[in-house]
Amino acid sequence: MKRACVIGWPIEHSRSPLIHGYWLAQHGIDGSYTKVAVAPDDVAQFLRTLPEQGFVGCNVTVPHKEIAFSIAEEVEEAARVVGAANTLWLEGDRLFATNTDTYGYMTYLSHVVPDWLAHDGPVCILGAGGAARAIVYGFLETGVEEVRVFNRTRERAEAIADQFGPRVKVFDWDNRSDASRDACVLVNTTAVGLKGNGSLGIDFAGFNPDCVVSDIVYVPLETQLIADAKSAGLRTVDGLGMLLHQAVPGFERWFGVRPQVTPELRKRIIADIEG
Ligand SMILES: NC(=O)c1ccc[n+]([C@@H]2O[C@H](COP(=O)([O-])OP(=O)(O)OC[C@H]3O[C@@H](n4cnc5c(N)ncnc54)[C@H](OP(=O)(O)O)[C@@H]3O)[C@@H](O)[C@H]2O)c1
Structure with missing residues:
Protein backbone atom coordinates (compact mmCIF):
# COMPACT_ATOMS: atom_id res chain seq x y z
CA MET A 1 0.00 0.00 0.00
CA LYS A 2 1.31 3.47 -0.92
CA ARG A 3 1.19 5.99 1.91
CA ALA A 4 1.34 9.79 1.74
CA CYS A 5 0.53 12.48 4.29
CA VAL A 6 0.38 16.19 5.00
CA ILE A 7 2.53 17.68 7.73
CA GLY A 8 2.09 21.00 9.51
CA TRP A 9 1.97 22.56 12.96
CA PRO A 10 -0.89 22.68 13.74
CA ILE A 11 -2.46 20.32 11.18
CA GLU A 12 -6.01 19.64 12.45
CA HIS A 13 -7.49 22.23 10.07
CA SER A 14 -6.07 20.61 6.90
CA ARG A 15 -8.61 19.49 4.31
CA SER A 16 -5.99 17.68 2.22
CA PRO A 17 -6.92 14.23 3.64
CA LEU A 18 -10.50 14.78 2.47
CA ILE A 19 -9.32 15.69 -1.03
CA HIS A 20 -6.84 12.83 -1.45
CA GLY A 21 -9.12 10.37 0.35
CA TYR A 22 -11.85 11.18 -2.18
CA TRP A 23 -9.51 10.47 -5.10
CA LEU A 24 -8.13 7.27 -3.56
CA ALA A 25 -11.66 5.93 -3.16
CA GLN A 26 -12.75 7.15 -6.59
CA HIS A 27 -9.88 5.32 -8.30
CA GLY A 28 -9.99 2.26 -6.04
CA ILE A 29 -6.32 2.75 -5.14
CA ASP A 30 -4.80 0.78 -2.29
CA GLY A 31 -3.26 3.80 -0.61
CA SER A 32 -3.61 6.14 2.33
CA TYR A 33 -3.23 9.86 2.99
CA THR A 34 -3.13 11.02 6.59
CA LYS A 35 -2.33 14.19 8.51
CA VAL A 36 0.65 14.26 10.82
CA ALA A 37 1.38 17.01 13.32
CA VAL A 38 5.12 17.65 13.16
CA ALA A 39 6.67 20.22 15.50
CA PRO A 40 9.16 22.70 13.96
CA ASP A 41 12.13 21.04 15.65
CA ASP A 42 11.21 17.66 14.16
CA VAL A 43 10.56 18.57 10.51
CA ALA A 44 14.05 17.91 9.18
CA GLN A 45 14.23 14.49 10.81
CA PHE A 46 10.69 13.63 9.66
CA LEU A 47 11.41 14.49 6.03
CA ARG A 48 14.78 12.73 5.98
CA THR A 49 13.19 9.52 7.22
CA LEU A 50 10.14 9.44 4.93
CA PRO A 51 11.20 6.11 3.33
CA GLU A 52 11.83 4.41 6.69
CA GLN A 53 8.37 5.53 7.79
CA GLY A 54 6.85 3.97 4.68
CA PHE A 55 5.81 7.20 2.96
CA VAL A 56 6.16 7.77 -0.79
CA GLY A 57 5.88 11.53 -0.25
CA CYS A 58 3.96 14.26 1.49
CA ASN A 59 2.41 17.68 1.38
CA VAL A 60 3.85 20.36 3.60
CA THR A 61 1.88 23.24 5.02
CA VAL A 62 2.45 26.20 7.36
CA PRO A 63 4.98 26.73 8.90
CA HIS A 64 7.20 24.07 7.28
CA LYS A 65 7.22 25.04 3.59
CA GLU A 66 10.56 26.88 3.69
CA ILE A 67 12.41 24.20 5.62
CA ALA A 68 11.00 21.52 3.30
CA PHE A 69 12.40 23.51 0.38
CA SER A 70 15.84 23.66 1.99
CA ILE A 71 15.94 19.97 2.87
CA ALA A 72 14.88 18.53 -0.49
CA GLU A 73 17.73 17.22 -2.62
CA GLU A 74 16.14 18.09 -5.98
CA VAL A 75 13.97 21.19 -6.29
CA GLU A 76 11.81 22.11 -9.26
CA GLU A 77 11.76 25.64 -10.66
CA ALA A 78 8.27 26.32 -9.24
CA ALA A 79 9.57 25.84 -5.69
CA ARG A 80 12.87 27.64 -6.28
CA VAL A 81 11.05 30.76 -7.41
CA VAL A 82 8.87 30.84 -4.31
CA GLY A 83 11.59 29.65 -1.92
CA ALA A 84 9.12 27.19 -0.43
CA ALA A 85 7.85 23.69 -1.19
CA ASN A 86 4.42 22.18 -0.58
CA THR A 87 4.77 18.83 -2.38
CA LEU A 88 7.54 16.27 -1.81
CA TRP A 89 8.14 12.83 -3.25
CA LEU A 90 10.82 10.19 -3.39
CA GLU A 91 12.59 8.99 -6.51
CA GLY A 92 14.71 6.11 -5.35
CA ASP A 93 16.00 7.44 -2.06
CA ARG A 94 16.26 11.04 -3.26
CA LEU A 95 13.80 13.62 -1.96
CA PHE A 96 12.24 15.86 -4.64
CA ALA A 97 10.20 19.00 -4.04
CA THR A 98 7.98 21.37 -5.92
CA ASN A 99 5.45 24.08 -5.21
CA THR A 100 2.04 23.56 -6.80
CA ASP A 101 0.41 26.85 -5.72
CA LEU A 240 -11.25 26.81 -2.94
CA GLY A 241 -10.45 25.99 -6.56
CA MET A 242 -6.77 26.80 -5.99
CA LEU A 243 -6.69 24.43 -3.01
CA LEU A 244 -8.27 21.61 -5.02
CA HIS A 245 -6.13 22.05 -8.13
CA GLN A 246 -2.83 22.42 -6.24
CA ALA A 247 -3.43 18.90 -4.89
CA VAL A 248 -3.52 17.28 -8.35
CA PRO A 249 0.23 17.01 -9.14
CA GLY A 250 1.08 15.48 -5.75
CA PHE A 251 -1.57 12.79 -6.05
CA GLU A 252 -0.30 11.91 -9.51
CA ARG A 253 3.30 11.66 -8.26
CA TRP A 254 2.45 9.43 -5.31
CA PHE A 255 -0.31 7.24 -6.68
CA GLY A 256 0.29 7.25 -10.46
CA VAL A 257 -3.10 8.57 -11.56
CA ARG A 258 -3.86 12.16 -12.57
CA PRO A 259 -7.07 12.93 -10.65
CA GLN A 260 -9.87 15.29 -11.65
CA VAL A 261 -11.28 18.17 -9.64
CA THR A 262 -14.94 17.21 -9.90
CA PRO A 263 -18.09 19.11 -8.82
CA GLU A 264 -18.70 16.28 -6.32
CA LEU A 265 -15.27 16.80 -4.70
CA ARG A 266 -15.88 20.52 -4.49
CA LYS A 267 -19.29 19.90 -2.91
CA ARG A 268 -17.74 17.69 -0.25
CA ILE A 269 -15.13 20.23 0.75
CA ILE A 270 -17.69 23.02 0.84
CA ALA A 271 -19.84 20.87 3.13
CA ASP A 272 -16.82 20.51 5.42
CA ILE A 273 -16.06 24.24 5.35
CA GLU A 274 -19.66 25.14 6.10
CA GLY A 275 -20.37 22.21 8.42
N1 LIG B 1 -6.39 28.74 -1.60
C1 LIG B 1 -5.22 28.15 -1.41
O1 LIG B 1 -4.96 27.04 -1.91
C2 LIG B 1 -4.15 28.85 -0.62
C3 LIG B 1 -2.79 28.52 -0.81
C4 LIG B 1 -1.82 29.20 -0.06
C5 LIG B 1 -2.21 30.18 0.85
N2 LIG B 1 -3.54 30.46 1.01
C6 LIG B 1 -3.96 31.51 1.97
O2 LIG B 1 -3.34 32.72 1.59
C7 LIG B 1 -3.04 33.53 2.72
C8 LIG B 1 -1.57 33.96 2.67
O3 LIG B 1 -0.73 32.82 2.71
P1 LIG B 1 0.87 32.98 2.68
O4 LIG B 1 1.42 31.61 2.75
O5 LIG B 1 1.28 33.89 1.58
O6 LIG B 1 1.13 33.72 4.09
P2 LIG B 1 2.34 34.68 4.52
O7 LIG B 1 3.57 34.36 3.75
O8 LIG B 1 2.35 34.64 6.00
O9 LIG B 1 1.83 36.15 4.05
C9 LIG B 1 0.75 36.76 4.68
C10 LIG B 1 0.37 38.02 3.93
O10 LIG B 1 -0.83 38.57 4.53
C11 LIG B 1 -0.57 39.94 4.89
N3 LIG B 1 -1.38 40.28 6.05
C12 LIG B 1 -1.62 39.53 7.14
N4 LIG B 1 -2.42 40.18 7.99
C13 LIG B 1 -2.70 41.39 7.42
C14 LIG B 1 -3.48 42.51 7.79
N5 LIG B 1 -4.15 42.53 8.95
N6 LIG B 1 -3.55 43.57 6.95
C15 LIG B 1 -2.88 43.55 5.78
N7 LIG B 1 -2.12 42.52 5.36
C16 LIG B 1 -2.03 41.45 6.18
C17 LIG B 1 0.91 39.99 5.16
O11 LIG B 1 1.35 41.33 5.12
P3 LIG B 1 2.72 41.75 5.88
O12 LIG B 1 3.83 41.37 4.98
O13 LIG B 1 2.57 43.21 6.06
O14 LIG B 1 2.73 41.00 7.19
C18 LIG B 1 1.43 39.13 4.00
O15 LIG B 1 1.41 39.86 2.79
C19 LIG B 1 -3.41 32.67 3.94
O16 LIG B 1 -4.71 33.06 4.37
C20 LIG B 1 -3.45 31.26 3.39
O17 LIG B 1 -4.35 30.42 4.09
C21 LIG B 1 -4.51 29.84 0.29
Whole structure:
Protein backbone atom coordinates (compact mmCIF):
# COMPACT_ATOMS: atom_id res chain seq x y z
CA MET A 1 0.00 0.00 0.00
CA LYS A 2 1.31 3.47 -0.92
CA ARG A 3 1.19 5.99 1.91
CA ALA A 4 1.34 9.79 1.74
CA CYS A 5 0.53 12.48 4.29
CA VAL A 6 0.38 16.19 5.00
CA ILE A 7 2.53 17.68 7.73
CA GLY A 8 2.09 21.00 9.51
CA TRP A 9 1.97 22.56 12.96
CA PRO A 10 -0.89 22.68 13.74
CA ILE A 11 -2.46 20.32 11.18
CA GLU A 12 -6.01 19.64 12.45
CA HIS A 13 -7.49 22.23 10.07
CA SER A 14 -6.07 20.61 6.90
CA ARG A 15 -8.61 19.49 4.31
CA SER A 16 -5.99 17.68 2.22
CA PRO A 17 -6.92 14.23 3.64
CA LEU A 18 -10.50 14.78 2.47
CA ILE A 19 -9.32 15.69 -1.03
CA HIS A 20 -6.84 12.83 -1.45
CA GLY A 21 -9.12 10.37 0.35
CA TYR A 22 -11.85 11.18 -2.18
CA TRP A 23 -9.51 10.47 -5.10
CA LEU A 24 -8.13 7.27 -3.56
CA ALA A 25 -11.66 5.93 -3.16
CA GLN A 26 -12.75 7.15 -6.59
CA HIS A 27 -9.88 5.32 -8.30
CA GLY A 28 -9.99 2.26 -6.04
CA ILE A 29 -6.32 2.75 -5.14
CA ASP A 30 -4.80 0.78 -2.29
CA GLY A 31 -3.26 3.80 -0.61
CA SER A 32 -3.61 6.14 2.33
CA TYR A 33 -3.23 9.86 2.99
CA THR A 34 -3.13 11.02 6.59
CA LYS A 35 -2.33 14.19 8.51
CA VAL A 36 0.65 14.26 10.82
CA ALA A 37 1.38 17.01 13.32
CA VAL A 38 5.12 17.65 13.16
CA ALA A 39 6.67 20.22 15.50
CA PRO A 40 9.16 22.70 13.96
CA ASP A 41 12.13 21.04 15.65
CA ASP A 42 11.21 17.66 14.16
CA VAL A 43 10.56 18.57 10.51
CA ALA A 44 14.05 17.91 9.18
CA GLN A 45 14.23 14.49 10.81
CA PHE A 46 10.69 13.63 9.66
CA LEU A 47 11.41 14.49 6.03
CA ARG A 48 14.78 12.73 5.98
CA THR A 49 13.19 9.52 7.22
CA LEU A 50 10.14 9.44 4.93
CA PRO A 51 11.20 6.11 3.33
CA GLU A 52 11.83 4.41 6.69
CA GLN A 53 8.37 5.53 7.79
CA GLY A 54 6.85 3.97 4.68
CA PHE A 55 5.81 7.20 2.96
CA VAL A 56 6.16 7.77 -0.79
CA GLY A 57 5.88 11.53 -0.25
CA CYS A 58 3.96 14.26 1.49
CA ASN A 59 2.41 17.68 1.38
CA VAL A 60 3.85 20.36 3.60
CA THR A 61 1.88 23.24 5.02
CA VAL A 62 2.45 26.20 7.36
CA PRO A 63 4.98 26.73 8.90
CA HIS A 64 7.20 24.07 7.28
CA LYS A 65 7.22 25.04 3.59
CA GLU A 66 10.56 26.88 3.69
CA ILE A 67 12.41 24.20 5.62
CA ALA A 68 11.00 21.52 3.30
CA PHE A 69 12.40 23.51 0.38
CA SER A 70 15.84 23.66 1.99
CA ILE A 71 15.94 19.97 2.87
CA ALA A 72 14.88 18.53 -0.49
CA GLU A 73 17.73 17.22 -2.62
CA GLU A 74 16.14 18.09 -5.98
CA VAL A 75 13.97 21.19 -6.29
CA GLU A 76 11.81 22.11 -9.26
CA GLU A 77 11.76 25.64 -10.66
CA ALA A 78 8.27 26.32 -9.24
CA ALA A 79 9.57 25.84 -5.69
CA ARG A 80 12.87 27.64 -6.28
CA VAL A 81 11.05 30.76 -7.41
CA VAL A 82 8.87 30.84 -4.31
CA GLY A 83 11.59 29.65 -1.92
CA ALA A 84 9.12 27.19 -0.43
CA ALA A 85 7.85 23.69 -1.19
CA ASN A 86 4.42 22.18 -0.58
CA THR A 87 4.77 18.83 -2.38
CA LEU A 88 7.54 16.27 -1.81
CA TRP A 89 8.14 12.83 -3.25
CA LEU A 90 10.82 10.19 -3.39
CA GLU A 91 12.59 8.99 -6.51
CA GLY A 92 14.71 6.11 -5.35
CA ASP A 93 16.00 7.44 -2.06
CA ARG A 94 16.26 11.04 -3.26
CA LEU A 95 13.80 13.62 -1.96
CA PHE A 96 12.24 15.86 -4.64
CA ALA A 97 10.20 19.00 -4.04
CA THR A 98 7.98 21.37 -5.92
CA ASN A 99 5.45 24.08 -5.21
CA THR A 100 2.04 23.56 -6.80
CA ASP A 101 0.41 26.85 -5.72
CA THR A 102 1.19 28.56 -9.03
CA TYR A 103 -0.31 25.66 -10.97
CA GLY A 104 -3.35 25.50 -8.67
CA TYR A 105 -4.09 29.21 -8.88
CA MET A 106 -3.57 29.68 -12.61
CA THR A 107 -5.44 26.48 -13.54
CA TYR A 108 -8.55 27.45 -11.61
CA LEU A 109 -8.49 31.08 -12.80
CA SER A 110 -8.36 29.92 -16.42
CA HIS A 111 -11.09 27.37 -15.74
CA VAL A 112 -13.53 29.91 -14.27
CA VAL A 113 -12.64 32.87 -16.51
CA PRO A 114 -10.90 31.51 -19.62
CA ASP A 115 -10.68 34.98 -21.17
CA TRP A 116 -9.19 36.79 -18.17
CA LEU A 117 -6.14 37.76 -20.24
CA ALA A 118 -8.28 39.21 -23.03
CA HIS A 119 -8.62 42.51 -21.17
CA ASP A 120 -5.98 45.18 -21.04
CA GLY A 121 -4.72 46.37 -17.70
CA PRO A 122 -2.38 45.28 -14.97
CA VAL A 123 -2.81 42.43 -12.53
CA CYS A 124 -3.04 43.76 -8.97
CA ILE A 125 -1.88 41.59 -6.10
CA LEU A 126 -2.71 42.35 -2.47
CA GLY A 127 -0.07 40.78 -0.22
CA ALA A 128 3.58 39.82 -0.58
CA GLY A 129 3.95 36.50 1.26
CA GLY A 130 4.69 33.06 -0.14
CA ALA A 131 1.35 32.70 -1.90
CA ALA A 132 1.74 36.13 -3.52
CA ARG A 133 5.15 35.16 -4.88
CA ALA A 134 3.72 31.98 -6.43
CA ILE A 135 0.89 33.92 -8.05
CA VAL A 136 3.05 36.80 -9.31
CA TYR A 137 5.26 34.16 -10.95
CA GLY A 138 2.21 32.56 -12.57
CA PHE A 139 0.99 35.80 -14.10
CA LEU A 140 4.46 36.76 -15.37
CA GLU A 141 4.91 33.33 -16.94
CA THR A 142 1.58 33.78 -18.70
CA GLY A 143 2.87 36.97 -20.29
CA VAL A 144 1.17 39.70 -18.25
CA GLU A 145 2.95 42.99 -18.89
CA GLU A 146 2.49 44.63 -15.50
CA VAL A 147 1.90 43.18 -12.04
CA ARG A 148 1.27 45.67 -9.22
CA VAL A 149 2.00 44.52 -5.69
CA PHE A 150 0.44 46.18 -2.64
CA ASN A 151 1.53 45.08 0.80
CA ARG A 152 1.08 46.44 4.32
CA THR A 153 4.84 45.98 4.82
CA ARG A 154 6.22 47.64 1.70
CA GLU A 155 9.67 46.02 1.94
CA ARG A 156 8.22 42.58 1.26
CA ALA A 157 6.57 43.87 -1.93
CA GLU A 158 9.89 45.42 -2.93
CA ALA A 159 11.63 42.09 -2.41
CA ILE A 160 9.22 40.53 -4.92
CA ALA A 161 9.87 43.31 -7.43
CA ASP A 162 13.62 42.88 -6.95
CA GLN A 163 13.32 39.18 -7.68
CA PHE A 164 11.09 39.36 -10.74
CA GLY A 165 12.25 42.58 -12.40
CA PRO A 166 10.66 45.63 -13.98
CA ARG A 167 7.32 44.08 -14.92
CA VAL A 168 6.53 44.07 -11.18
CA LYS A 169 5.70 47.48 -9.68
CA VAL A 170 5.30 48.27 -6.00
CA PHE A 171 2.44 50.48 -4.86
CA ASP A 172 1.49 51.83 -1.43
CA TRP A 173 -0.92 49.67 0.52
CA ASP A 174 -3.09 52.74 1.14
CA ASN A 175 -3.45 53.19 -2.61
CA ARG A 176 -4.86 49.69 -3.21
CA SER A 177 -8.34 50.81 -4.35
CA ASP A 178 -7.39 53.80 -6.50
CA ALA A 179 -4.44 52.09 -8.19
CA SER A 180 -6.45 48.94 -9.01
CA ARG A 181 -9.29 50.54 -10.99
CA ASP A 182 -7.76 49.64 -14.34
CA ALA A 183 -6.88 46.08 -13.29
CA CYS A 184 -7.82 43.06 -15.40
CA VAL A 185 -7.43 40.85 -12.32
CA LEU A 186 -7.29 41.79 -8.62
CA VAL A 187 -6.14 39.04 -6.25
CA ASN A 188 -6.17 38.96 -2.47
CA THR A 189 -3.29 36.83 -1.22
CA THR A 190 -3.27 38.25 2.31
CA ALA A 191 -4.82 36.47 5.27
CA VAL A 192 -7.34 39.33 5.62
CA GLY A 193 -10.90 38.00 5.47
CA LEU A 194 -9.99 34.56 6.81
CA LYS A 195 -12.86 33.37 9.02
CA GLY A 196 -14.43 36.79 8.54
CA ASN A 197 -11.52 38.59 10.22
CA GLY A 198 -10.74 42.09 8.98
CA SER A 199 -11.66 43.85 5.79
CA LEU A 200 -9.53 44.85 2.83
CA GLY A 201 -11.73 47.90 2.32
CA ILE A 202 -11.59 47.87 -1.47
CA ASP A 203 -13.92 50.43 -3.02
CA PHE A 204 -14.98 48.97 -6.37
CA ALA A 205 -16.54 52.20 -7.63
CA GLY A 206 -14.94 53.10 -10.97
CA PHE A 207 -13.32 49.71 -11.49
CA ASN A 208 -12.93 48.35 -15.01
CA PRO A 209 -16.22 46.40 -15.45
CA ASP A 210 -14.23 43.50 -16.98
CA CYS A 211 -12.03 43.18 -13.88
CA VAL A 212 -11.92 39.68 -12.33
CA VAL A 213 -11.73 39.70 -8.53
CA SER A 214 -10.18 36.69 -6.89
CA ASP A 215 -9.52 35.74 -3.28
CA ILE A 216 -7.30 32.83 -2.26
CA VAL A 217 -8.85 32.79 1.21
CA TYR A 218 -11.57 30.11 1.08
CA VAL A 219 -12.94 30.12 4.64
CA PRO A 220 -15.57 31.43 4.24
CA LEU A 221 -16.04 30.50 0.60
CA GLU A 222 -17.58 33.88 -0.06
CA THR A 223 -15.25 36.37 1.59
CA GLN A 224 -16.20 39.99 2.10
CA LEU A 225 -14.01 40.90 -0.89
CA ILE A 226 -15.85 38.43 -3.14
CA ALA A 227 -19.24 39.60 -1.86
CA ASP A 228 -18.34 43.27 -2.45
CA ALA A 229 -17.06 42.52 -5.96
CA LYS A 230 -20.25 40.62 -6.82
CA SER A 231 -22.35 43.53 -5.56
CA ALA A 232 -20.37 45.78 -7.90
CA GLY A 233 -21.22 43.44 -10.80
CA LEU A 234 -17.68 42.08 -11.23
CA ARG A 235 -16.76 38.47 -12.00
CA THR A 236 -15.22 36.58 -9.10
CA VAL A 237 -13.02 33.54 -8.46
CA ASP A 238 -13.01 31.84 -5.04
CA GLY A 239 -10.01 30.39 -3.20
CA LEU A 240 -11.25 26.81 -2.94
CA GLY A 241 -10.45 25.99 -6.56
CA MET A 242 -6.77 26.80 -5.99
CA LEU A 243 -6.69 24.43 -3.01
CA LEU A 244 -8.27 21.61 -5.02
CA HIS A 245 -6.13 22.05 -8.13
CA GLN A 246 -2.83 22.42 -6.24
CA ALA A 247 -3.43 18.90 -4.89
CA VAL A 248 -3.52 17.28 -8.35
CA PRO A 249 0.23 17.01 -9.14
CA GLY A 250 1.08 15.48 -5.75
CA PHE A 251 -1.57 12.79 -6.05
CA GLU A 252 -0.30 11.91 -9.51
CA ARG A 253 3.30 11.66 -8.26
CA TRP A 254 2.45 9.43 -5.31
CA PHE A 255 -0.31 7.24 -6.68
CA GLY A 256 0.29 7.25 -10.46
CA VAL A 257 -3.10 8.57 -11.56
CA ARG A 258 -3.86 12.16 -12.57
CA PRO A 259 -7.07 12.93 -10.65
CA GLN A 260 -9.87 15.29 -11.65
CA VAL A 261 -11.28 18.17 -9.64
CA THR A 262 -14.94 17.21 -9.90
CA PRO A 263 -18.09 19.11 -8.82
CA GLU A 264 -18.70 16.28 -6.32
CA LEU A 265 -15.27 16.80 -4.70
CA ARG A 266 -15.88 20.52 -4.49
CA LYS A 267 -19.29 19.90 -2.91
CA ARG A 268 -17.74 17.69 -0.25
CA ILE A 269 -15.13 20.23 0.75
CA ILE A 270 -17.69 23.02 0.84
CA ALA A 271 -19.84 20.87 3.13
CA ASP A 272 -16.82 20.51 5.42
CA ILE A 273 -16.06 24.24 5.35
CA GLU A 274 -19.66 25.14 6.10
CA GLY A 275 -20.37 22.21 8.42
N1 LIG B 1 -6.39 28.74 -1.60
C1 LIG B 1 -5.22 28.15 -1.41
O1 LIG B 1 -4.96 27.04 -1.91
C2 LIG B 1 -4.15 28.85 -0.62
C3 LIG B 1 -2.79 28.52 -0.81
C4 LIG B 1 -1.82 29.20 -0.06
C5 LIG B 1 -2.21 30.18 0.85
N2 LIG B 1 -3.54 30.46 1.01
C6 LIG B 1 -3.96 31.51 1.97
O2 LIG B 1 -3.34 32.72 1.59
C7 LIG B 1 -3.04 33.53 2.72
C8 LIG B 1 -1.57 33.96 2.67
O3 LIG B 1 -0.73 32.82 2.71
P1 LIG B 1 0.87 32.98 2.68
O4 LIG B 1 1.42 31.61 2.75
O5 LIG B 1 1.28 33.89 1.58
O6 LIG B 1 1.13 33.72 4.09
P2 LIG B 1 2.34 34.68 4.52
O7 LIG B 1 3.57 34.36 3.75
O8 LIG B 1 2.35 34.64 6.00
O9 LIG B 1 1.83 36.15 4.05
C9 LIG B 1 0.75 36.76 4.68
C10 LIG B 1 0.37 38.02 3.93
O10 LIG B 1 -0.83 38.57 4.53
C11 LIG B 1 -0.57 39.94 4.89
N3 LIG B 1 -1.38 40.28 6.05
C12 LIG B 1 -1.62 39.53 7.14
N4 LIG B 1 -2.42 40.18 7.99
C13 LIG B 1 -2.70 41.39 7.42
C14 LIG B 1 -3.48 42.51 7.79
N5 LIG B 1 -4.15 42.53 8.95
N6 LIG B 1 -3.55 43.57 6.95
C15 LIG B 1 -2.88 43.55 5.78
N7 LIG B 1 -2.12 42.52 5.36
C16 LIG B 1 -2.03 41.45 6.18
C17 LIG B 1 0.91 39.99 5.16
O11 LIG B 1 1.35 41.33 5.12
P3 LIG B 1 2.72 41.75 5.88
O12 LIG B 1 3.83 41.37 4.98
O13 LIG B 1 2.57 43.21 6.06
O14 LIG B 1 2.73 41.00 7.19
C18 LIG B 1 1.43 39.13 4.00
O15 LIG B 1 1.41 39.86 2.79
C19 LIG B 1 -3.41 32.67 3.94
O16 LIG B 1 -4.71 33.06 4.37
C20 LIG B 1 -3.45 31.26 3.39
O17 LIG B 1 -4.35 30.42 4.09
C21 LIG B 1 -4.51 29.84 0.29
